[in-house]
Amino acid sequence: MRIGQITGEYPPMQGGVGAFTQELSHALIAMGHECFVFTDHRANGQQHHKDDPIKVTADAHTWGWGALSRVRRWAQAQKLDVVNIQYQAAAYNMAAFVHILPMRLDNVRVVTTFHDLLVPYLFPKAGPLRYQAVLTLARSSDGVIVTNRGDYDRLTNEKSIPSLRHIPIGSNIKPELAPDYNRTVWRTALGFQPDEIV
Structure with missing residues (x-):
C-alpha cells in the first residue's frame, strides 16, 4: 500500500508529532508498505539520508490556503492509496x-490522527466555529484516531464521526540495554531472585 502522511513538523525539526510520524513510517515500511511524508520546508527533505526508505517532501513554506494545492499535487503524484493527517493545530501554525x-x-482515503483537539485560529471572535472546524476535519475523514482517552470520550459524543478509534501513543525512545547487561548478574546484584517479578 502507498501511504502518505501529512505532518506540520518532521525531523530534524523538534516536535513529538514529527518524531512519531517518522517512527510510524518506519514501522509501516517494515510491514511492506511504501511511505511518503509531506511536511514543513524546515524539515528539508534533502537532509534525509538518501537510503532512507521514507520519501519526504518538505514543501510547505506556510500552512495557509496555498498549501492545499501543493498537498493535492503531492498526493496525486505519489499515487497514494491512503493519507494519514497527523493533526495538532500548533504544528500547522493554527x-x-x-x-x-x-x-x-x-480518490484518496483519509485517516486523521488527532494528537489533540485544540482549535485553529479562523478569525477574531470565531468562538464555537473554531471547534466546528475540528469536527469538520473528523467528519470528512474516512477514519479517525485519537491518542488519548479524553479526546476519545469527547468525540464519542459527537455525531457522524466515522470509524473512531483510541490508539494510545507510547514513547518513541527505543530502549537499549547496557553493553555489559547480563540479566542474572544484575538481578543478583540487586537482590532479586531469578523468577521474582520486579
Whole structure:
C-alpha cells in the first residue's frame, strides 16, 4: 500500500508529532508498505539520508490556503492509496486549511490522527466555529484516531464521526540495554531472585 502522511513538523525539526510520524513510517515500511511524508520546508527533505526508505517532501513554506494545492499535487503524484493527517493545530501554525483537506483529496482515503483537539485560529471572535472546524476535519475523514482517552470520550459524543478509534501513543525512545547487561548478574546484584517479578 502507498501511504502518505501529512505532518506540520518532521525531523530534524523538534516536535513529538514529527518524531512519531517518522517512527510510524518506519514501522509501516517494515510491514511492506511504501511511505511518503509531506511536511514543513524546515524539515528539508534533502537532509534525509538518501537510503532512507521514507520519501519526504518538505514543501510547505506556510500552512495557509496555498498549501492545499501543493498537498493535492503531492498526493496525486505519489499515487497514494491512503493519507494519514497527523493533526495538532500548533504544528500547522493554527491554520484553517487542514480542516477541509479530506474533502479536497480526490480518490484518496483519509485517516486523521488527532494528537489533540485544540482549535485553529479562523478569525477574531470565531468562538464555537473554531471547534466546528475540528469536527469538520473528523467528519470528512474516512477514519479517525485519537491518542488519548479524553479526546476519545469527547468525540464519542459527537455525531457522524466515522470509524473512531483510541490508539494510545507510547514513547518513541527505543530502549537499549547496557553493553555489559547480563540479566542474572544484575538481578543478583540487586537482590532479586531469578523468577521474582520486579
